[in-house]
Amino acid sequence: MNLVEEVRLNLGHIELAAHLYGPEDGLPVIALHGWLDNANSFARLAPALRGLRIVALDLAGHGHSDHRPPGTGYTLADYAHDVLHVAEQMGWQRFSLLGHSLGAIVSVLLAGALPERVERLALIDGLLPLTDEADNAPQRLGEALRAQLTLADKQKPVYRDPERAVLARMSGRLAVSREAAELLAQRGLMPVPGGYTWRSDSRLTVPTAVRFTLPQATAFVRRLACPGLLIAADDGLLAPHRALLNELPIQVQALPGGHHLHLDDATGATSVADCFNRFFAIS
Structure with a gap:
């Protein structure tokens, strides 16, 4: 039986919720979900990965994790x-990263910034x-500053029942x-007067204040010192950028499906798991 354990990790500056998968002596892996998703993003995939000790986080502001304090935001560097603090708390000097979408981006930035800490990248x-x-x-x-000023006047959508929230998520931007x-809603919804709304912090929808230039962004990939495997969905977000991907020092495997093919x-979950099981089995 595939068991999952619910835990909370107090990092000092914030408390994060997470799911633990796999044997305690498995290869250490931290799994990071996408924007406005949660740890249930890995509910299909993680149980199918062999020999790994996976900490699947609810990133700050998502799922059951704390929101950041007032006056702060959600930068990639903060994630x-x-x-890194999760790895410290787990006692992992070296660890691998499993990331989807936003989680994949954070994984690349961390592995490029501190290559001595990251063993493998599964994206x-x-x-x-x-x-x-x-x-x-x-x-x-x-634009970001103006959006922050008006955020307090905006209300989250309230759905009469979870079914309506599920339908909205099915037809969302991603x-x-x-x-x-349904899996994302199980962990992402909370009851409020009049029905249900999403737990995620409204500040996550504010436009990014600062973006990297393309040379800055690719510098992180070029600095990677560990093996990496990127699963690119045929109908996903990376499809228009295949030429750029071929220029970067990372293995790319195309698979049928959309942006959430692993979920x-x-x-789709089996196809992704097969690729990653081979990838992590390489000594």
Whole structure:
């Protein structure tokens, strides 16, 4: 039987919720989900991965993890800082990272910044952060600041029942299957007067204040010192960037499916698991 353990990790500056999978003596892996998802993103995949001790986090502001304090935000560097503290708390000097989408981006940034800490990178349909031209930086910061000022006046959607929330998640910006939406809703919804709403911090929807330029972003990938495998979904977010991917020092495996191919159905989860089981079995 595949068992999952619910834990909370007090990092000092924030408390994060997580799921633990696999044997205690397995290879240490920290799993990071995508934007507005939660640890249930790995509910299909993690039990199918062999010989790994997986800590699947709810990233800050997501799922059952704490939100960041007022006056702060959700930068990629802050996420990387959290992951490093999780590794410290687990006693892992070296560890591997399993990341989807936003989680894959954070994984690459951390592995590029501290290559001595990361053993392997297993990535799903995510690699580089969204980039921008240097000349656009002032306008982007202005848009973010204006959005922050008006955020307090915005209300989260309230759904009369979980079914309506599931339907909304299925047709969201990053659409998922019904089964995937149900899994994410199990961990992502909370009761409020009048029904249910998402637990995620509203600040996660504010435009990013600062973006890397493309040369800055690719510098992190070029600095990787560990083996890496990127699963690129045929109908995912990376499909238009295959030429760039071929120029970077990381193995790429294309698989059928959409952006959430590891969660949408059992077939996709099995395909991804087969690739990653071979990848982690290499000595």
